[in-house]
Amino acid sequence: AQKVTQAQTEISVVEKEDVTLDCVYETRDTTYYLFWYKQPPSGELVFLIRRNSFDEQNEISGRYSWNFQKSTSSFNFTITASQVVDSAVYFCALSEKGFGNEKLTFGTGTRLTIIP
Amino acid sequence: EPEVTQTPSHQVTQMGQEVILRCVPISNHLYFYWYRQILGQKVEFLVSFYNNEISEKSEIFDDQFSVERPDGSNFTLKIRSTKLEDSAMYFCASRQGANLYGYTFGSGTRLTVV
Numbered sequence: 001a002q003k004v005t006q007a008q009t010e011i012s013v014v015e016k017e018d019v020t021l022d023c024v025y026e027t028r029d030t031t032y033y034l035f036w037y038k039q040p041p042s043g044e045l046v047f048l049i050r051r052n053s054f055d056e057q058n059e060i061s062g063r064y065s066w067n068f069q070k071s072t073s074s075f076n077f078t079i080t081a082s083q084v085v086d087s088a089v090y091f092c093a094l095s096e097k098g099f100g101n102e103k104l105t106f107g108t109g110t111r112l113t114i115i116p
Numbered sequence: 117e118p119e120v121t122q123t124p125s126h127q128v129t130q131m132g133q134e135v136i137l138r139c140v141p142i143s144n145h146l147y148f149y150w151y152r153q154i155l156g157q158k159v160e161f162l163v164s165f166y167n168n169e170i171s172e173k174s175e176i177f178d179d180q181f182s183v184e185r186p187d188g189s190n191f192t193l194k195i196r197s198t199k200l201e202d203s204a205m206y207f208c209a210s211r212q213g214a215n216l217y218g219y220t221f222g223s224g225t226r227l228t229v230v
Contacts, residue, residue, distance in 0.1 A: 037221070044222075044224060047221070050219065091159060095219075103164055103172060103174075104159075104219070106158045107158065
């Protein structure tokens, strides 16, 4: 069974600091997909990134970067030069390659607070 | 940017009443989902739907729940007799096809059972 662990329940940093959100996953499949979603106080789920298991290249998008390491089953998310608008709950999620019903298994989320 | 649209954004219902949550997935998407998030907790899978039938459902999705795609555009979740513990945010999601591209969530319906 697939599982996602986000050990950091809450993180607070001062604005402009860098912050890394950890995500560790478990799966028996060799083909799987990893996601990060942002949930701001308004409640919606905002897609940030999708990564498949065969693509271990790290990705950078503006102030956001992701480090995917299959050897440690981790998919960590770093925000550089954090801003108050980054305050939200961040969820990591995993989906195994199935036969059309690829559900997402979410971690418990990390609540990030950026202090002005 | 295509969106998944959910209505209503907030619904209050009395315990024991039936409620229908509505979703309009992205038009060229083929796979549809409902997820639930109890306040302060993680997002949990309820059900997936493809080719006009349920492809997988979780333990949460018991006989009180049903889904339908009545007209080729809407995708609904019905709870027949609501309980207090059904109070949660319900998210609809859809995706296009292979490789999980475009796995997009709606903005959610907050259901409050009183």
